């Protein structure tokens with residue numbers, strides 16, 4: 001599909017150099033130090049006559065809000081919350097380019113954070129500037145919210161803004177990270193919701209004794225290993241609602257749709273996909289149920305002592321609507337006869353008590369139609385397909401304030417989907433200039449459509 005028009009070269013060059021600078025600022029979280037990039041955005045806006053407010057949530061950490069005020073007779077739209085923090089680079093030596101160079105090579109801007117999600121930040125900042133410069137008078141406010149700390153849960157970023165300055169971030173609609181891939185010809189995905197995160201520790205107690213005479217012993221590690229096996233074999237109840245929306249969005253025929261939405265057939269489909277398209281199998285699996293992954297195990301103190309305590313830490317991901325009570329009930333069900341002995345609690349350490357609920361906005365609405373029109377202006381005839389993100393995002397904070405929040409961008413339709421799965425948070429992370437340009441343009445179309 002061809003793009004119908006192009007962005008002015010000077011504007012695109014400014015977007016690229018802004019993206020490069022954000023990458024060079026290396027706001028690796030932890031520790032974040034996002035103020036470097038917050039100041040970059042503040043300065044960029046200032047150079048074009050746009051005032052913004054910078055709000056410090058902790059030393060070196062902060063968030064920025066800018067707005068083009070509306071006349072007050074229409075809905076408001078937020079570009080964001082868009083985060084400027086990035087995840088660490090494990091082995092810079094395995095990269096083809098310095099991960100913090102922001103260099104432009106072979107039509108791509110290279111660097112950690114380019115995909116997640118600095119290209120959207122750059123596109124949104126530049127779209128706001130373009131609208132300001134053309135004297136755009138929106139009906140409702142157009143708000144830009146750039147935040148810190150998304151990669152560590154958002155407590156100092158979007159979550160902090162929601163708690164401390166709700167009046168600055170309240171909006172009817174918000175568009176943030178991810179989405180925009182052509183998952184089938186002319187079918188572009190967007191994120192309408194996200195899964196929740198729950199972390200739980202299950203502990204077993206035993207009776208200590210000498211390891212030389214284990215007969216009849218009450219061994220915490222033995223009980224724990226049985227529990228881990230039960231948890232890994234457990235299949236929580238299936239919900240095919242989200243897969244149904246996906247099947248409909250992809251325009252699948254009756255049989256293919258049934259393969260995704262009938263629980264028995266879904267299990268067959270997953271079995272077949274597992275060898276042929278493992279990434280797709282993992283995604284469909286995660287979108288159809290709560291998942292439980294037993295990831296850390298500890299038990300015992302010495303090889304000749306029968307262990308008194310053992311625990312496992314679980315990474316649990318819930319679908320929208322599944323709460324803590326649901327999580328505990330499913331874990332007890334999985335543990336079966338071991339449930340009464342199991343102590344289920346929050347794991348210790350920095351992630352203690354971290355629980356975010358899954359959330360979603362309507363997969364189809366007037367606003368979604370506006371997003372579809374914006375995409376359609378760059379890819380004529382394209383339709384939008386709703387998906388749920390398997391991980392948590394800042395959109396949940398906006399939904400908690402009553403906004404409809406979506407993951408929205410537009411990738412060059414030539415982008416191979418499988419490559420992207422490896423690149424975000426991975427080695428040689430990079431984004432194509434084409435994708436950067438398309439994303440800036442769909443933001444411009446969307447704002448003009450919704451706010452005029």
Ligand SMILES: [Zn+2]
Pocket residue numbers: 083116117150177
């Ligand atoms: Zn991100």
